[in-house]
Amino acid sequence: MNRLTRFGxxxxxxxxxxxxxxxxxxxxxxxxxxPVNYIIPFGPGGESDISARHQQAFFKALTGQDxxxxxxxxxxxxxxxSQLNSMGADGYNIMGINLPHIVIKPMQxxxxxxxxxxxxxxxxxxxxxxxxxxADSPFKTLQDFIDHAKANPGKITLSGSGKGTxxxxxxxxxxxxxxxxxxxxxxxxxxxxxxxxxxxxxxxQWGYTTVGAQHEGKVRLLAVAMDKRHPKLPDVPxxxxxxxxxxxxxYRGIAVPKSTPxxxxxxxxxxxxxxxxxxxxxxxxxxxxxxxxxxxxxNYEAFIAEKTKEYVAxxxxxxxxx
Amino acid sequence: xxxxxxxLAAMSPLNFLLALGxxxxxxxxxxLPGLTATMAVAVLVPITFSMEPASALILMGAIYTGxxxxxxxxxxxxxxxxxxxxxxxxxxxxxxxxxxxxxxxITLACIASVVGGLVGAFFLLILAPPLASVALAFGPVEYFWxxxxxxxxxxxxxxxxxxxxxxxxxxxxLLSSIGxxxxxxxxxxxxxxxxxxxxxxTVSALIGLYCVPVLIDLVATPDKHLKVASxxxxxxxxxxxxxxxxxxxxxxxxxxxxxxxxxxPGAGGSIAGLVAYSEARRTAKNQDQFGKGxxxxxxxxxxxxxxxxxxxxxxxxxxxxxGTPPDAVILGALLVQGVKVGPNLFTSESSIVxxxxxxxxxxTILMLPVGLIIGRYAYxxxxxxxxxxxxxxxxxxxxIGTYSIRNSTSDVAIMVILGGIGWVLGRxxxxxSPIVLGLILGSIAEQGFVQAWTIGAATENLTGMFFGRPISxxxxxxxxxxxxxxxxxxxxxxxxxxxxx
Amino acid sequence: MxxxxxxxxxxxxxxxxxxxxxxxxxxxxxxxxxxxxxxxxRTIATVMIALAILLVLQWLIGWSPSAKDPGIVGAQxxxxxxxxxxxxxxxxxxxxxxxxxxxxxxxxxxxxxTAMYDPWTPYRFIVYPVAGAVIVGGFYLLFxxxxxxxxxxxxxx
Numbered sequence: 001m002n003r004l005t006r007f008g009x010x011x012x013x014x015x016x017x018x019x020x021x022x023x024x025x026x027x028x029x030x031x032x033x034x035p036v037n038y039i040i041p042f043g044p045g046g047e048s049d050i051s052a053r054h055q056q057a058f059f060k061a062l063t064g065q066d067x068x069x070x071x072x073x074x075x076x077x078x079x080x081x082s083q084l085n086s087m088g089a090d091g092y093n094i095m096g097i098n099l100p101h102i103v104i105k106p107m108q109x110x111x112x113x114x115x116x117x118x119x120x121x122x123x124x125x126x127x128x129x130x131x132x133x134x135a136d137s138p139f140k141t142l143q144d145f146i147d148h149a150k151a152n153p154g155k156i157t158l159s160g161s162g163k164g165t166x167x168x169x170x171x172x173x174x175x176x177x178x179x180x181x182x183x184x185x186x187x188x189x190x191x192x193x194x195x196x197x198x199x200x201x202x203x204x205q206w207g208y209t210t211v212g213a214q215h216e217g218k219v220r221l222l223a224v225a226m227d228k229r230h231p232k233l234p235d236v237p238x239x240x241x242x243x244x245x246x247x248x249x250x251y252r253g254i255a256v257p258k259s260t261p262x263x264x265x266x267x268x269x270x271x272x273x274x275x276x277x278x279x280x281x282x283x284x285x286x287x288x289x290x291x292x293x294x295x296x297x298x299n300y301e302a303f304i305a306e307k308t309k310e311y312v313a314x315x316x317x318x319x320x321x322x
Numbered sequence: 323x324x325x326x327x328x329x330l331a332a333m334s335p336l337n338f339l340l341a342l343g344x345x346x347x348x349x350x351x352x353x354l355p356g357l358t359a360t361m362a363v364a365v366l367v368p369i370t371f372s373m374e375p376a377s378a379l380i381l382m383g384a385i386y387t388g389x390x391x392x393x394x395x396x397x398x399x400x401x402x403x404x405x406x407x408x409x410x411x412x413x414x415x416x417x418x419x420x421x422x423x424x425x426x427x428i429t430l431a432c433i434a435s436v437v438g439g440l441v442g443a444f445f446l447l448i449l450a451p452p453l454a455s456v457a458l459a460f461g462p463v464e465y466f467w468x469x470x471x472x473x474x475x476x477x478x479x480x481x482x483x484x485x486x487x488x489x490x491x492x493x494x495x496l497l498s499s500i501g502x503x504x505x506x507x508x509x510x511x512x513x514x515x516x517x518x519x520x521x522x523x524t525v526s527a528l529i530g531l532y533c534v535p536v537l538i539d540l541v542a543t544p545d546k547h548l549k550v551a552s553x554x555x556x557x558x559x560x561x562x563x564x565x566x567x568x569x570x571x572x573x574x575x576x577x578x579x580x581x582x583x584x585x586x587p588g589a590g591g592s593i594a595g596l597v598a599y600s601e602a603r604r605t606a607k608n609q610d611q612f613g614k615g616x617x618x619x620x621x622x623x624x625x626x627x628x629x630x631x632x633x634x635x636x637x638x639x640x641x642x643x644x645g646t647p648p649d650a651v652i653l654g655a656l657l658v659q660g661v662k663v664g665p666n667l668f669t670s671e672s673s674i675v676x677x678x679x680x681x682x683x684x685x686t687i688l689m690l691p692v693g694l695i696i697g698r699y700a701y702x703x704x705x706x707x708x709x710x711x712x713x714x715x716x717x718x719x720x721x722i723g724t725y726s727i728r729n730s731t732s733d734v735a736i737m738v739i740l741g742g743i744g745w746v747l748g749r750x751x752x753x754x755s756p757i758v759l760g761l762i763l764g765s766i767a768e769q770g771f772v773q774a775w776t777i778g779a780a781t782e783n784l785t786g787m788f789f790g791r792p793i794s795x796x797x798x799x800x801x802x803x804x805x806x807x808x809x810x811x812x813x814x815x816x817x818x819x820x821x822x823x
Numbered sequence: 824m825x826x827x828x829x830x831x832x833x834x835x836x837x838x839x840x841x842x843x844x845x846x847x848x849x850x851x852x853x854x855x856x857x858x859x860x861x862x863x864x865r866t867i868a869t870v871m872i873a874l875a876i877l878l879v880l881q882w883l884i885g886w887s888p889s890a891k892d893p894g895i896v897g898a899q900x901x902x903x904x905x906x907x908x909x910x911x912x913x914x915x916x917x918x919x920x921x922x923x924x925x926x927x928x929x930x931x932x933x934x935x936x937t938a939m940y941d942p943w944t945p946y947r948f949i950v951y952p953v954a955g956a957v958i959v960g961g962f963y964l965l966f967x968x969x970x971x972x973x974x975x976x977x978x979x980x
Contacts, residue, residue, distance in 0.1 A: 037973050039729070044364060045650025053658045057371050066368060068971045071360075072728040074520030075502035075509075079728065082516055086919075088976065109509045111502070112516035157777050163857065164507035183780035185462075185773050186505035186859070188588070188765075191643050191650070195587055198641065199458030202777065214642050214657075217664075288657060319856070320507055357970075365970055485878045489841055492871035496848055499864045508860035511851050534911070541907045542899040544940035710951060713938035714931045715958050717907070721914055721930065722923070722962055726972045735915040742908050750837050768863040776859070 031091060031267050035066040038254075039095045041080025043073040046189055047127050047210060047290075048096045048252055054284055055124075058275045075111065076162065077101045082112025089257040091264035099123075099251035100311040103304070104164045107312070107321055115304065119260065121269040123253035123295035123303060124276050125285060127208035129170035129225040129246070130236070134197055135218050137204070142222045142242050145204065149180035156182040159193040160206040164320040166250040167193075167206040169311060170225060172318035177244045194219075208249065209233060213289030225249060231286050248314075251307065253295065269297035328673055331376065332680035340381040341685040345692050348388020352395075353700060355402045355529050356723015359389035360647040367655045375661050376674045380681030382655070386648045387439050387631045387685055390591060391693055394431040394624055398424055399548070399704045400716055402533035406524060407591025407627035409758060410599040412532060413479070414612065414619030421615050422549040425701050429562035430617055431624040432693035434573055437566075438625030439686035441577035442584060442632025446639075447679045451665050454640035456585045462777065463787055465588070466770030467797040469763040472593055474801050475600045476756045479613065487756045490747070494760020495767070497522050505769050517732040526724040526737040527761055531754040533720050534741020540713050547712060550705050557698050565617050572602050572618055573625045580626030584633020590646045591627040592762055598626030604804050632682065639663050639675060834882040838875040845872040906937045922977025923967075927959045 036059070040048050052069050059067040072080040080095055081102060087093040097120055105111045131142065139145045149156050160167030163186045171184045185202055187193040190211065197205040198218060205211070205219075209230050212221045221236040225246040229238060239246040254272060256265055273296050275281055282292055295303045315321040331337070351362045363382050370378030393404035398415035411431065418427040445453060460468075473491060480487030500511045501521025512518040540547060566573065576598035583594035602622035603612045612619050634645030642663040644650035656663060667675050704712065724737040744754050778787030788794065848868040852861035914930035921929070935955060941947065966972045 035971065037971070043650065044360060044647060045644045045653055049650070050654045050657055053367065053654045056368055057658070060368070069367070070364065070729070070971070070973075072730070074523065074728060076504075076507075078502055079520030079730065082519065083730070087973070093973065104507070105502075108507060110514065110516070111509065111519050155780055155782075157780050162505060162507070163859075183776060185776045187773065188504045188769060192588060195457065195637075195641070195643050196461065196773075198643075199461060201461035215664075216662075284658075284660070322856070361970070485874055485881065489871055489874045489878065492867050492874065493841070493844070495867045496844070496864060496871070499867075503857075503860050506855075506857040506859035508855040508857050510855065510860060510864060511848060513851070534908075537911075538904045538907055541903040541934075541938045542901070708941065710935050710939040710941065710947075711954055711958075713907070714934035714955065717911060717934050718927055718931050718959060718962065721911070721918075721927065722966055722974075725918070725923070725974065726966055726970070729973055731915065731918045731975060734918060735912070738908070738911045738915050741911070745908075747837075750833050752837070771863065772859045775862075 031264055032063055032065045034092065035068050036091070037093050038067050038069050039080055039093070040069060040071050041073065041077040041096060042071065043189075044071055045191060047208065047250065048098060050288065051125055051252060051285065051290060052096060054281065054288075055272070055275055058278055058281050059271065062271060062274060076105060078105055078111040078113065081118060084113065084255060085117060085258045087257045089259040089261075091256060091260055091268055094254050094256055094268065097253050097255045099126075099253075099304075099307055100164070100166055100169065100315075103308050103311050104315055104320065107315075108164070115308070117258060118255050119258045119265070120253050120255040120300045120304070121265050121297040122272045122276075123251050123293055123300065124272060125290045125292045126249040126251040127166075127210050127289070128230065128249040128291055129166055130207055130209050130212060131174070131222040132197060132205040132207045132211050132219050133203075133222060134200065135220055137220065139204065139222065140220075142237070142239075145222055146178050146180060149178070149182055153181040154183055156180075156204065157185055157202040158182050158204050158206050159185050159187050159196040159202040161190045161193050162186050162188070164315065166248060167208075168320070169314040169318060170246065170248050171206045173246055173248070173314050174239070174244065176317060177246065208289065209291065210289035212236065213287065226291060230289070230291060232289055248310070249291070251293070253300075265297055328676035329680045331673070331677045332380065332684055337377055337380050337677075337681055338684065340377055341384045341681055342688050342692070344381045344384025345388040345685050345688050346696070348385035348390075349392035349689070349693060349696050351385070352389030352392025353404050353696075354392075354723055355396050355404050355533060355720060356525060356726055357389075358405050358525060358647075358727070359386045360651060361726070362386075362389055363648045363651045367651065367658075370655055371658065375656065375659050376677040376681070378655065378659065379652070379674070379678040380685065382648075382652050383631070383635075383678065383682045384685035384688075386652075387435075387628060387682065388689060388692070389648075390627050390631060391432065391435040391439075391624070391689055392696075393627075394435070394620075395428065395697060395700045398427045398431065398620070399700065400533060401536045402716075402720075403528050405591070406528060406762065407595055407630070408623070409528065409592050409755075409762070410595040410623040411620055411627075413599065413623075413755065414614070414616045417613070417615035418617070418620065419548050423615065424548055424705070425556070425698070426558045426562055426565075427617070427620050428697040428701055429557050429559055429694060430565060430620050432690060432697055433562055433566045434576075434621040434624035435628040435693065436686055436690050437573045438577045438580055438628035439631060439689065440683065441574065441625070442581045442629035443679060443682045443686060444632070445581045446632040446635050446682070447676075450636045451640050451668055453585055453636050454665075456582065457587055457637040457641060457643065457645075459793060460586050461791070462770045462773035463791060464770075464793050464797065465586070465766055466774055467794050467801070468583075468586070468589065468593065468597075469767035469770060471600075471797055471801050471804070472596050472763045473759055473767070474805050475596055476759055477805055478600065478603055479753070479755045479759075481613065481753060483751055486752050490752045490754075490756035491760040494757040494762075495764040496760075497527070497757070498761045498764025499768065504765055505772060517736070520728075520730070520732070522736060522740070522761065523724075523727055523730075523733050524762055525727050526733045527740055528758060529720050529724055530737035530740035531744040531758055533716065534738060535745040535748055535754065537713055537717055537720075538741070538745050540709065544709070546705075547709060548705055557694050559694070566621065569618055569621050572605075573621055576602060576622040576626040577629040580629025581633035583626070584630030584645055585636050587637055587643050587645050588766065590634075591630045593766075594626040594630045594633075595623040596759070598622040600804055604807060628686075635682075639667055640665055835879050838879045838882075841875040842872050845869070845875070903937050907934060910934050910937065918975050918977075920977055923974035924959070924963050925977060927963065928956065931955045931959050
């Protein structure tokens with residue numbers, strides 16, 4: 001039994017040590033008075049994760065509290081969003097949200113959440129869709145690409161992240177506008193899709209502006225789906241300039257459980273709006289290829305309604321929705 | 323000498339402490355089923371914001387490498403891989419422990435992990451930029467064949483009943499397709515249940531299929547959990563060293579396999595371990611001992627999975643494409659710190675990378691004493707605790723560990739139910755390992771196949787896609803050899819005997 | 824020899840279950856919209872059904888590799904097995920209602936009683952529950968506070 005006692009003592013000591021570690025926080029009445037859980041409904045390393053990590057340091061500086069990032073991957077985000085509203089609704093649980101995911105998924109099948117059940121309070125950036133080729137590709141301009149596609153219908157293969165996603169919808173939309181036929185190959189996440197591009201497994205990629213920023217020198221962007229050129233990529237034309245009406249991308253924001261009090265939600269909205277306004281934050285995000293937007297709790301619903309129309313139209317064309 | 327400078331920087335007192343603390347914390351975390359290296363590294367990220375990039379990398383790398391080794395403890399002692407990388411460790415580690423050689427198995431695993439870690443770090447140091455091209459040479463079809471190679475291990479694990487093992491493998495493959503499909507937009511096999519939308523989480527399935535049946539059988543008898551030699555033999559270090567020296571080729575081959583598989587984004591430690599195990603078994607003289615407590619099995623898996631740490635950093639740092647999920651977290655942390663990954667990192671900002679690589683060497687070497695001490699303690703605790711405390715403790719750990727993977731109570735229920743199903747299937751001769759192999763390799767096989775098929779069909783060259791690429795052909799050859807090699811050898815052998823008659 | 828006969832019947836029984844699973848999968852695949860989604864599960868399900876049929880044929884001609892004898896009977900306790908499995912299922916279901924700490928304590932106690940073969944001496948009577956409380960509490964703190972896992976709080980309290 002000697003060993004058993006020793007084992008017990010060790011466990012007790014461990015328990016006490018952890019107890020001390022927690023005895024620090026919480027006297028101020030001001031929200032937040034303890035760490036805030038920030039759940040990313042995807043795995044690590046993706047655009048959602050990286051932008052959350054950028055916010056982390058600024059959140060701490062602004063509020064004095066930690067923003068604790070954790071991952072809850074599965075079902076293309078559905079695992080997280082279907083459980084969002086059953087989490088503690090005190091403002092200390094927030095979750096990343098993504099467009100078009102939260103619009104398209106619930107329309108396909110019952111995935112345990114509805115678009116209107118998600119109480120978003122901020123949409124803070126988007127990654128504009130971009131047509132990307134490897135640096136050594138013969139396609140120098142978008143016109144080269146279109147010409148080749150017209151001569152070889154269906155033979156151009158394009159990697160992209162998932163189906164029913166922004167990349168996929170951009171491919172569908174562009175094929176229609178340019179009157180070409182290409183083959184979309186879905187990969188799991190942008191990382192795998194870039195890997196396929198760099199390895200010449202596919203002809204080109206429907207990626208994001210972030211691909212251009214992070215793989216500088218190894219890839220060339222033919223065009224980006226933005227209103228104006230991206231500050232980090234001043235030489236890359238927009239589709240609009242070239243005569244194609246595409247402004248699209250994956251929009252990312254943050255939501256709280258539905259029953260979170262309105263004043264707490266407002267405070268969170270203000271905090272993240274302030275982070276978004278910080279020039280240092282903007283510089284870091286734009287340097288990584290993100291494009292910032294400033295949707296707050298007040299205009300969230302209008303924004304979603306507008307985007308829903310666009311996505312649904314594209315998804316119907318692409319056969320993702322019936 | 324810049325190299326020396328970086329080596330000294332890695333040895334600074336702060337970095338030394340970070341490496342030591344990281345390895346200790348990593349080993350403990352890895353040994354708890356459900357706590358993965360990814361999670362441990364993710365928790366640390368905010369702390370690293372205030373550090374120098376090299377120190378941050380050393381801390382995260384040390385935790386990561388420790389966690390991959392720590393997964394061996396629970397694999398050996400309670401038949402539950404603490405991390406998916408340790409799946410193949412259970413095949414021989416747990417039988418060794420049951421035969422009273424748990425202490426030896428843990429020491430062997432420690433030595434193998436250190437060797438693997440050093441080999442992986444060595445390749446990272448010397449050959450990272452050229453090796454990164456391996457990651458790019460692997461297209462969808464190569465991933466598909468690699469997954470099939472992993473699945474071919476089912477035949478070896480069939481324990482004499484091939485059909486049942488293959489049925490189990492199919493069941494695992496089907497389980498892997500539950501939920502929202504990764505690369506197509508459909509939701510599959512959920513039957514309207516929202517619990518299943520997220521699919522079956524791999525680590526919770528491992529815990530259920532491997533650990534719950536052990537617990538169910540543990541409570542059925544008053545017998546001791548593990549057989550224990552009457553007198554304590556310590557950590558049996560000399561014995562383990564001798565075995566390791568005898569198995570040096572196995573260790574080196576497995577480490578190289580681990581490094582190469584580690585370079586492939588998305589493949590990871592579990593596949594590295596399985597491939598190395600399969601190769602060790604194929605080339606071994608004592609093939610019939612595999613699965614019954616062959617030390618070579620533990621050595622192969624543990625050296626391969628720790629080699630993936632160094633290997634996985636290669637595409638992460640050179641290409642900016644994370645090799646494994648923990649690498650993805652580390653990549654995110656580096657981006658936030660403003661470190662631009664890419665081949666330039668190995669030239670312009672070389673001090674960060676080389677300080678880190680030396681730190682990884684340091685952490686790996688520290689793993690030897692740390693691993694032996696913690697391993698000794700883990701072993702003596704497991705055999706000392708009376709059953710009435712051991713079973714509820716392990717059961718409780720499976721509950722909290724499964725929950726924590728993605729904060730989901732549904733996963734906990736799925737884990738327990740899979741455990742029950744696994745136990746029943748086990749009674750009818752369907753063992754857990756083929757199911758697990760199917761589950762782990764299913765999504766890689768499916769994605770690779772669908773992508774390769776789509777590209778092949780678009781370019782009107784399906785045959786060339788599947789059977790015309792050199793790397794694919796090499797993997798196919800390996801599959802054929804591992805499946806039919808023994809039969810061929812036997813046939814040839816018989817021919818020779820008859821000829822000599 | 825009754826045990827042997829039971830095991831013999833088990834082969835077609837298990838094969839039937841696998842065929843049924845395969846059939847359900849194939850039926851489910853008919854609802855998918857994207858060809859990429861059904862190719863894989865449908866192929867695997869078909870292979871699985873074929874293997875199950877092969878298994879039955881093998882059994883019919885009486886050629887079957889000697890299975891490992893699981894040895895279910897004898898001194899082994901079936902009720903305890905069921906109690907352990909039941910406790911774990913109950914814990915999984917109660918977790919959202921009772922919260923993690925409460926569920927953990929109850930499950931620990933129940934499983935401890937299930938696994939208890941030694942007589943209850945006064946020493947054990949005191950040390951075991953205390954050890955249990957320390958283990959559950961310690962892990963709870965480790966996960967909830969140090970690793971910041973949001974463990975379920977429970978809706979009943």
